[in-house]
Every structure is written in C-alpha cells, then in structure tokens.
Amino acid sequence: MPYKELRILVMNPSSEPSTPSLAGRRVLIVDDDRLNVRILSSILQPEGYDLRAVHSGEEALTAYEEFKPDLVLLDVIMPGISGFETCRTLRDRHGALLAPVIFITAKSESDDVVEGLAAGGVDYLPKPFKGREALARLRTHLHNRLLAEQQRQLVSQLSTANAAKNKLLGMVAHDLRNPLASICGLADFLGDGTVGTLTPDQLDLVRTIRETSQSMLSMVNELLDLSVVESGELKTHPVSRQIAEILNKSVYLNNINAARKGSRIEIEGLDGETELLIDADKIKQVVDNLLSNAIKFSPPGSVIRVSIESDGDRYSVLVHDQGPGIPENERHKLFKDFSQTSVRPTAGEKSTGLGLAICKRIMESHGGTISAENAPGGGGLFRITLPLPRLAA
Amino acid sequence: MNRPQTILLTDDEAHIRKFIGLVLRQFDNPRILEASDGAQAVALYREHQPDLVLLDVNMPNLDGVEALAQIRALDENAVVIMLTSLANRQTVEECLNLGAADYIRKDTPRDEMAARFAQVITECFGEEEATA
Numbered sequence: 272m273p274y275k276e277l278r279i280l281v282m283n284p285s286s287e288p289s290t291p292s293l294a295g296r297r298v299l300i301v302d303d304d305r306l307n308v309r310i311l312s313s314i315l316q317p318e319g320y321d322l323r324a325v326h327s328g329e330e331a332l333t334a335y336e337e338f339k340p341d342l343v344l345l346d347v348i349m350p351g352i353s354g355f356e357t358c359r360t361l362r363d364r365h366g367a368l369l370a371p372v373i374f375i376t377a378k379s380e381s382d383d384v385v386e387g388l389a390a391g392g393v394d395y396l397p398k399p400f401k402g403r404e405a406l407a408r409l410r411t412h413l414h415n416r417l418l419a420e421q422q423r424q425l426v427s428q429l430s431t432a433n434a435a436k437n438k439l440l441g442m443v444a445h446d447l448r449n450p451l452a453s454i455c456g457l458a459d460f461l462g463d464g465t466v467g468t469l470t471p472d473q474l475d476l477v478r479t480i481r482e483t484s485q486s487m488l489s490m491v492n493e494l495l496d497l498s499v500v501e502s503g504e505l506k507t508h509p510v511s512r513q514i515a516e517i518l519n520k521s522v523y524l525n526n527i528n529a530a531r532k533g534s535r536i537e538i539e540g541l542d543g544e545t546e547l548l549i550d551a552d553k554i555k556q557v558v559d560n561l562l563s564n565a566i567k568f569s570p571p572g573s574v575i576r577v578s579i580e581s582d583g584d585r586y587s588v589l590v591h592d593q594g595p596g597i598p599e600n601e602r603h604k605l606f607k608d609f610s611q612t613s614v615r616p617t618a619g620e621k622s623t624g625l626g627l628a629i630c631k632r633i634m635e636s637h638g639g640t641i642s643a644e645n646a647p648g649g650g651g652l653f654r655i656t657l658p659l660p661r662l663a664a
Numbered sequence: 665m666n667r668p669q670t671i672l673l674t675d676d677e678a679h680i681r682k683f684i685g686l687v688l689r690q691f692d693n694p695r696i697l698e699a700s701d702g703a704q705a706v707a708l709y710r711e712h713q714p715d716l717v718l719l720d721v722n723m724p725n726l727d728g729v730e731a732l733a734q735i736r737a738l739d740e741n742a743v744v745i746m747l748t749s750l751a752n753r754q755t756v757e758e759c760l761n762l763g764a765a766d767y768i769r770k771d772t773p774r775d776e777m778a779a780r781f782a783q784v785i786t787e788c789f790g791e792e793e794a795t796a
Contacts, residue, residue: 449749452771453679459774460686488771527775 293413294319299340301331301357302375303349307398311344314402315409328357335361335370341416342409343372344396347383355390362391371412437502444495451491455484489563493625496556497608500632507550507636511660515541517555518588522577525562532618533572536562540579547586547657549637554657557630557641561590561653564626567616568594568651587656596645605643606631630655666790668715668743670695674705674731675720675747680770684718684747687777691785702726706734709742715789717744720770721755729758736763743788745781 298320302308308324315322325334329351335343343361347354358372374387374395384395394408458481460466462474469477499505522538529535547554565575573593580587594614597605601612608628627641634641639657646652671694675681681698688696697712699705703725709717717735721728728746735742746759746767756767766784768777 445749448771449677450679452773453677453683456683456774457679457686460683465686465689524773524776 293410293417295321296341296413296417297321297323297338298342298344298409298413299331299334299338300324300344301326301328301334301349301354302344302346303327304346307346307375307400310400311405314400314405318406318409328352328354331357332360340370342370342413344375345372345392346375347380347387355386358387358390358392371416373408373412434502437498440494441498441502444491444498447491448488448495451484451488455481455488458484493629496629497625500629505632505636507553507633509548509550509637511546512549512551513543514545514547514549514554514586514588514657515543517549517551518558518577521555521558521562525559525566528563529566529575532566534566534569534575536565536575536577538577542579545581545586546660548660549657553633554637557633557655558588560626560630561655565590565592565594565651565653567618568592568614570594570617581659584659585656586659587654590653591646591650592653593650596649596651597643602643606641667692668694668785668789670697670712670714670716672697672699672705672708672712672714672717674699674702674718674723674728675770676700676723677720680720680747683774684770684777687774687781690778691781702728702731702734705731706738709735709738713739715743716785717742718747719744719764720747721759722749729755729762732759732762732764743784745784
C-alpha cells in the first residue's frame with residue numbers, strides 16, 4: 272500500500288530558472304490615437320513580443336482579462352474612462368498580481384507622472400517616443416515581471432515539497448512504528464525466558480536486538496511527532512487533570528528503564544489535588560522525555576530527583592539529573608530541531624536531537640515553558656512550567 | 665470465573681498477534697483464538713463465545729468498529745478491548761460509545777500493556793488480583 276503513495280509524493284525536479292528570453296511576452300497597448308499605436312507597434316515588433324492594441328479604457332479592462340498581458344502601455348487622456356481610472360480599476364481587481372503599467376504621457380506633464388505612479392503605474396513613456404528608450408524601459412519591467420512570476424512559482428513549489436516531505440515523514444514513521452514495537456516486545460519475551468531458557472551468548476544477542484530496536488523506535492516516534500508539529504497539526508486537547516496522576520505514571524514506567532542501568536527516579540512534593548488544564552498524553556510525553564533524558568545522561572547507579580514548585584500562578588516540575596549538565600555556550604541549542612550538544616549518553620543510548628524541540632512546542636501550546644540550567648551542586652536541572660487555572664472566587 | 669479462559673485476538677498483522685499473544689499468556693495461559701480480519705472475528709465469536717475480545721481498528725474485510733458493533737449485537741455483555749494504531753480520538757470515542765471496555769495502542773511497551781489488560785480483567789471478571 273504505502274509504496275504507490277510514496278511515489279506520488281516524491282517531487283518532480285523542477286527546471287532551473289534560466290536567463291529569460293522576453294520574446295513572446297504579451298504587451299497590451301491602450302491608446303485612442305492610432306498613429307501612436309502604429310509607432311509603438313513598429314518599435315516593439317522586432318523584439319518578438321505578442322502585441323495587442325485597444326483604443327479605450329473600457330476596452331482595456333476587457334482585453335486585460337482575455338489577453339492576460341505581462342505589461343500594459345496606457346495612454347492617459349482618452350475618451351471614456353481615463354488612463355488613471357483604468358489603472359486604478361485594474362489595480363483594485365488584481366492587486367499585487369497586476370502586470371506593470373507604463374503610462375504614455377506628453378513630455379512636459381510632470382503632474383501626470385506623479386498621478387500615474389499614484390494610480391499604480393510603475394513607469395512612464397514620454398511622447399514623442401524614442402525607440403531605444405522605450406525598449407529599454409519595457410525590457411526592464413518585463414524582466415522584473417518574469418522574475419516575480421518565477422519567484423511565486425518557486426515559493427509554491429517549495430511549500431508543496433515541504434508538505435510532501437512532512438507527509439512522507441509521517442507515513443514512513445507510522446508504518447515503521449508497529450513492526451518495530453513488535454520486534455522490541457518479542458525480543459523482550461525471548462530475553463526473559465518466557466519461551467524457554469537461552470544461553471548467555473544467545474541472551475547477549477537478544478539484548479542487542481532489544482536495545483537497537485528500542486532506540487530505533489524512539490527515533491521513529493520522534494520523527495512522527497516532528498512531522499505532526501511541522502505540518503501545523505499539533506493539536507492539544509486540554510482537559511482538567513490531576514497532574515500527580517500523570518507524574519506518578521511516568522515515573523513508574525521510566526523507573527523500569529532506569530533499573531536496567533541501576534539508577535532510580537524519586538519524586539517528592541506531590542499533592543494529589545492540583546488539577547491543571549492539560550492534554551494528558553502530550554504532557555506525559557514531555558515528562559517521559561525529560562525522565563528518559565535524565566536516565567540517559569546520568570551515570571549508571573544515579574538517583575534522579577523530581578520535585579514540584581508552585582506559586583499560586585504557575586506550577587513547575589523540576590527534573591534534576593546527575594549528568595554533567597549542559598555547557599553554557601551550548602544551552603541555546605537544546606530546544607532546536609536535530610541539534611545535539613557535546614554531552615553524550617552514558618551507556619551508548621541513541622538520540623535524534625528532536626525530543627526537546629518537540630517538548631518545547633508542546634509546552635508552548637499549553638501556554639507553558641521549558642528551560643534548562645545547571646544545578647548549583649552539579650547535574651542538569653530541567654524545568655517545565657504550566658499555568659495554574661484561576662480559582663473561582 | 666475470575667479470568668478470561670478464552671480470548672479472541674484480532675489483528676491483520678501476524679507480528680502483532682504474536683506479541684500480544686505472549687502478553688496475554690501471563691494471565692494464566694488462556695486459550696487464544698486468532699483472527700486476521702473483522703469478518704473472521706465475528707464468525708469466531710459466534711462459534712466460541714470467548715470471554716474477552718481484542719479487536720484491531722484498521723482491518724481489511726470488516727474493520728474493527730463494524731466488528732465491534734456486530735459482536736455487541738450478538739452479545740451485549742461481550743468484553744471488547746480495541747487495539748489502535750495512533751490514538752485516534754474520534755474512532756476511540758466511537759468504540760467506547762459502542763460498548764468497548766477500553767482501548768490500547770499496539771505500540772505500548774509490554775509491561776504497560778500487561779498492566780492495562782490486568783486492569784480491564786479485574787474490572788470485568790472480578791476482584792481477584794490480576795497481575796501478570
């Protein structure tokens with residue numbers, strides 16, 4: 272199933288924007304004076320532009336929609352609506368996407384020039400026309416227009432590609448997750464003798480399978496979270512929940528992993544009453560992340576302390592590990608995507624550098640914060656803070 | 665009866681059935697019937713009336729939600745736990761409304777999964793301690 276979808280998601284490589292040729296670009300000439308039209312046409316024809324001429328503002332408005340010009344040459348004084356009026360109407364209709372409008376003016380009318388620019392024109396062409404000057408001005412504006420078009424196209428391609436990447440990431444991670452969880456779980460059963468006793472050598476291999484699949488599983492989970500966050504689909508469903516329940520559960524489960532390293536997690540200062548407006552799954556994910564990091568970066572046989580601070584407005588959970596802490600000059604990297612500090616796990620554990628970045632997004636979506644410091648007596652100290660709901664008077 | 669003696673385990677993926685089958689073994693080694701889609705699950709339920717049913721949500725032929733509805737129509741006391749992939753809140757809610765006893769994500773680590781099963785078993789089959 273997935274492979275067919277994957278192929279669709281892979282972007283077609285787009286052609287590089289090259290130095291553009293302007294031949295074939297569409298120029299709309301609007302002038303009631305047919306002689307002027309003829310002169311302009313004879314100047315522009317050799318450039319290979321696609322020309323269309325109309326003789327009033329009203330006609331210009333219709334022709335603009337059909338012809339979709341890349342540039343408009345617009346006379347100011349015409350019977351019916353004026354050139355300025357025509358330009359303002361076009362600008363109201365097309366906004367930033369309007370093709371550049373160049374006004375045709377008599378040389379001395381500098382007021383016209385000002386009004387023309389105010390009406391949305393980009394330039395003016397004085398009469399009588401000088402061929403080389405006219406061509407130079409047109410080329411510049413046609414070229415700018417082309418570049419702007421290419422840029423718009425590029426931005427839209429990039430955002431499509433980015434969305435495809437996020438979707439791909441999500442699908443791959445999703446499809447990998449359950450099989451990895453099974454491999455890991457089945458290795459657990461092999462290792463603990465549920466299906467028969469293993470020799471020490473066999474046990475060693477099984478343990479390797481277990482640890483490797485476990486760390487792959489964590490990475491896949493983090494990638495999946497990232498794709499959700501990146502695509503703007505991180506949705507939290509906050510309900511009033513006892514924070515103690517979530518903390519106890521997370522500590523209990525992480526203590527199982529801590530025990531493998533001879534470490535343990537101790538929690539103090541919990542009360543069974545405080546309720547916070549939180550998405551329990553997401554906050555548990557943050558706490559799990561802090562606890563598993565604390566185990567990962569503390570030497571075997573450590574005690575990780577979890578404590579609570581509350582001041583009536585905000586509720587903080589502190590996780591104090593016995594690792595080396597984070598060097599001051601690397602602390603800014605902690606909460607960024609895919610960034611890793613020089614501090615390494617103490618038992619060869621793996622890390623994607625995504626966990627804390629995701630935690631930060633989750634905390635922010637709760638109106639909370641996450642931060643890290645080095646504890647005065649040594650070790651890293653991570654703190655998450657959540658707003659306390661206002662008590663009814 | 666304090667323990668489910670027969671459990672119907674439904675998932676279209678063999679590795680999931682193997683893994684969860686091993687988790688369930690810890691509960692006094694019950695007889696486990698395996699089904700790989702919803703239609704099979706309903707047929708097996710009709711034939712054996714298992715004490716506990718585990719139903720995957722996304723399956724070919726008949727999906728878990730449909731199968732849950734049919735099983736609960738056959739027996740309004742059927743104890744069904746849904747196996748979900750990504751906790752899909754809407755589906756989960758639908759299942760709980762249809763009478764599922766609980767739901768559990770398939771990628772849950774085994775100790776947590778065992779604890780969750782123990783909880784449902786204690787609630788549905790009596791007070792006797794039901795730890796692994």
